[in-house]
Amino acid sequence: MDHEADAYRTDLMTITRFVLNEQSKYPESRGDFTILLSNIVLGCKFVCSAVNKGEEQKKLDVLSNDVFVKALVSSGRTSVLVSEEDEEATFVESSKRGKYCVVFDPLDGSSNIDCGVSIGTIFGIYTMEHSDEPTIEDVLKPGNEMVAAGYCMYGSSCMLVLSTGTGVHGFTLDPSLGEFILTHPDIKIPNKGNIYSVNEGNAQNWDGPTTKYVERCKYPKDGSPAKSLRYVGSMVADVHRTLLYGGIFLYPADKKSPNGKLRVLYEVFPMAFLMEQAGGQAFTGKKRALDLVPKKIHERSPIFLGSYDDVEEIKALMVADVHRTLLYGGIFLYPADKKSPNGKLRVLYEVFPMAFLMEQAGGQAFTGKKRALDLVPKKIHERSPIFLGSYDDVEEIKALYAAEENN
Ligand code: AFP
Numbered sequence: 001m002d003h004e005a006d007a008y009r010t011d012l013m014t015i016t017r018f019v020l021n022e023q024s025k026y027p028e029s030r031g032d033f034t035i036l037l038s039n040i041v042l043g044c045k046f047v048c049s050a051v052n053k054g055e056e057q058k059k060l061d062v063l064s065n066d067v068f069v070k071a072l073v074s075s076g077r078t079s080v081l082v083s084e085e086d087e088e089a090t091f092v093e094s095s096k097r098g099k100y101c102v103v104f105d106p107l108d109g110s111s112n113i114d115c116g117v118s119i120g121t122i123f124g125i126y127t128m129e130h131s132d133e134p135t136i137e138d139v140l141k142p143g144n145e146m147v148a149a150g151y152c153m154y155g156s157s158c159m160l161v162l163s164t165g166t167g168v169h170g171f172t173l174d175p176s177l178g179e180f181i182l183t184h185p186d187i188k189i190p191n192k193g194n195i196y197s198v199n200e201g202n203a204q205n206w207d208g209p210t211t212k213y214v215e216r217c218k219y220p221k222d223g224s225p226a227k228s229l230r231y232v233g234s235m236v237a238d239v240h241r242t243l244l245y246g247g248i249f250l251y252p253a254d255k256k257s258p259n260g261k262l263r264v265l266y267e268v269f270p271m272a273f274l275m276e277q278a279g280g281q282a283f284t285g286k287k288r289a290l291d292l293v294p295k296k297i298h299e300r301s302p303i304f305l306g307s308y309d310d311v312e313e314i315k316a317l318m319v320a321d322v323h324r325t326l327l328y329g330g331i332f333l334y335p336a337d338k339k340s341p342n343g344k345l346r347v348l349y350e351v352f353p354m355a356f357l358m359e360q361a362g363g364q365a366f367t368g369k370k371r372a373l374d375l376v377p378k379k380i381h382e383r384s385p386i387f388l389g390s391y392d393d394v395e396e397i398k399a400l401y402a403a404e405e406n407n
Pocket of ligand 1: 107109110111112199233234235236238261262
């Protein structure tokens, strides 16, 4: 008899026991998070059972949302809820309020239900830092302020993947016990993978770096084998596979959808949080995904997430437009136009760093009116037109602007 294996099998680490263990490391904690989580778990068990019964999509969408909202409100531990299903945020009545805010998609990928493909619930949790009346600002916060995030996948088995900021842990529902048991402790994503996951049907509308990246996945230049394409079209399933096998999942911007499709609060942030906790990365095409500050609860963002090295590659391609100018000379411009009189690029974290590099490399950076580095931004996300690159090339454009001014 294998006593060691038996000892492991009989030492059932339920999700509640796991979270209580974590909580015992913080003597000041009063069990609020455990209570909140047990209500999320209840919602997941309900949805799992409803999916297994084969309920139709529309009914399941509504049912799942109702169950989660009611479970979260009755936990007495929440103040603001944002659900993909509800246009407006829910503000919990004062007698039932608690210190947490939960953002969630009760049934993500639900257009796949009727053909039996894996779907899931995604959630992220913030804490309120004040005891005043809750406002929408309590959830319009960057993902790096989340205290926990996770998803539950309803597939061949029902699995809940959770991070409270100390790694990523996977729990599988044992239907006979009705409990989620720890089956995948401390999940780490491989540093590089051999799968890419994207809706290639949108390829004709992608930008240059995205097109180039996907081309490289298929025709690698460094002699490595081509990546395999896997795309379910259900984020939880695609991200779960990426987490376990490595590789990259992307839903990029395209000409028709400049912000991509996926929602910041309850798709991008929770998955980005899990990826980083598992040793991977999540990038929007411009910056670390968790550093986004959403302005609206249903805001969207492009997303590239997965293995550290794979995301590093797309990051490099995204900055390559400017990098090429730096290495080979020439000019990079994102000018003003009638629709965008300030261009598109942001002064503080796009124009300034690139202008600084250009000048240090002997080039110039010009806004169309003045030296870019002499701008004094009035707002943190202010935009400016920009022309940067080789000294003489920028000199030429400066001369054209000066001539126009003199006319
Ligand atoms: P549905 O909930 O409408 O099925 O959308 C699923 C989803 O939000 C996400 O789970 C997928 O990753 C993504 O959309 C798939 O989008 P495309 O169908 O455009 O590929």
